[in-house]
Amino acid sequence: MSELLARVLKDAFRRYYRSHSVPAPPNIDEREFGVGDYGRKIVRRHMSFATEREFQRYLREEAPLYISYSVGYFERPEATPMEAKGLKGADLIFEFDADELGLFSPKDIWICNHCGAKGFVSDLKGVRPGICPRCKDPAKVIMFPDPEREERLKQEVDTLIKDFLMSDFGISSREISVNFSGNRGYHIHVRSEALRQLDKETRVELTEYITGQSLDARYFFDVTSVPMRGPKPSDPGWPGRIARSVIKAIRSSKDVSDLVMLGVDPRMARRIMRERQTILDGILRGVWPFLSREKDVFASITALVRALSPFMGKEIDAGTSADIHRLIRVPGSLHGSTGLAAMPVSNLKSFDPYRDAVVLPERPYLHLHVDMAPEFEFAGQTYGPYVDKNIELPLHVSVFLISKGVARWSLATRD
Numbered sequence: 001m002s003e004l005l006a007r008v009l010k011d012a013f014r015r016y017y018r019s020h021s022v023p024a025p026p027n028i029d030e031r032e033f034g035v036g037d038y039g040r041k042i043v044r045r046h047m048s049f050a051t052e053r054e055f056q057r058y059l060r061e062e063a064p065l066y067i068s069y070s071v072g073y074f075e076r077p078e079a080t081p082m083e084a085k086g087l088k089g090a091d092l093i094f095e096f097d098a099d100e101l102g103l104f105s106p107k108d109i110w111i112c113n114h115c116g117a118k119g120f121v122s123d124l125k126g127v128r129p130g131i132c133p134r135c136k137d138p139a140k141v142i143m144f145p146d147p148e149r150e151e152r153l154k155q156e157v158d159t160l161i162k163d164f165l166m167s168d169f170g171i172s173s174r175e176i177s178v179n180f181s182g183n184r185g186y187h188i189h190v191r192s193e194a195l196r197q198l199d200k201e202t203r204v205e206l207t208e209y210i211t212g213q214s215l216d217a218r219y220f221f222d223v224t225s226v227p228m229r230g231p232k233p234s235d236p237g238w239p240g241r242i243a244r245s246v247i248k249a250i251r252s253s254k255d256v257s258d259l260v261m262l263g264v265d266p267r268m269a270r271r272i273m274r275e276r277q278t279i280l281d282g283i284l285r286g287v288w289p290f291l292s293r294e295k296d297v298f299a300s301i302t303a304l305v306r307a308l309s310p311f312m313g314k315e316i317d318a319g320t321s322a323d324i325h326r327l328i329r330v331p332g333s334l335h336g337s338t339g340l341a342a343m344p345v346s347n348l349k350s351f352d353p354y355r356d357a358v359v360l361p362e363r364p365y366l367h368l369h370v371d372m373a374p375e376f377e378f379a380g381q382t383y384g385p386y387v388d389k390n391i392e393l394p395l396h397v398s399v400f401l402i403s404k405g406v407a408r409w410s411l412a413t414r415d
């Protein structure tokens, strides 16, 4: 990035921090902070602020491109190494990132750093994004606003909060806050006195419970009863979730192959499709007569539930929720990879990050050379598609394109 351009970005960030007071995270004097610069989210950590005033003065004067704070509470947040800090507890954080969830969109573009090829994901025609179609090396996917993807992400967040945190763990909605990360996803912060003291092992167990990593459906069935009894859709926790998933899979499958695709054994899939309605009626009452005592029957159920569950695999970053030394973006601060604000979200349903988190101004306009961008909505306007185009754009969308690495400065600015 040219020095001039870097200065324009820094100026835009500084102007934001001089006109907005970012609230300090709770218990600010017990938190460790880290800041980042161009292309590096953390260049300095082990920083601390005694008061909100001190924190806000730092933002006004330094205008960092990234600022993060610890999920942990410490006696001496600035001390090094980590062991010297005196850990007192930690918030529970869950991270949903469209990138890690593999939620790619036809709106995205891909760039291969190896052979230099690039293009729109919509032109890939069946090739998985993330692999260069020319040289087969890993390709970088750059995400652009897509309302459908936003909807999908929000559903995942909603399920975590309602089904798991509130329903299974009994956490009150007052102790849960949802934050837009400023880039591709959401962070869910749980601040509860009861959970603050959980050790690392318990945090790992909690995440494993949510992601169903050690799930074995067999434990929820009474194999001694005839006909076999099992979970009902109205049961709490995983048993109810298993019953609901199986019902959903049976209802939405058009033929045997749909169920086989979800991991159900072919013989069992044929039987389910043959006796479909009777089986559905049974599960509603917690009766599962079509299951035999064979072990692979439960393997089929487990596979099916895993295939349908939104949190399976790495979808909630297990490292995030268990890592008590982790730093996380400060809500209210700007994100250096987009120019959008990381921010608390009070109404997830109506929240649109590309409208509500746009906090940089429209002026000045910048002359840019845009390498590639799809048609996308930003701050209530439609932009693109652009391919190798020289164009003058408002500051907020310019910062977005520059930060994503798809646009460069082409001439001087005009105010």
Ligand SMILES: [Zn+2]
Pocket: 112, 113, 114, 115, 116, 117, 132, 133, 134, 135, 136, 137
């Ligand atoms: Zn390539």
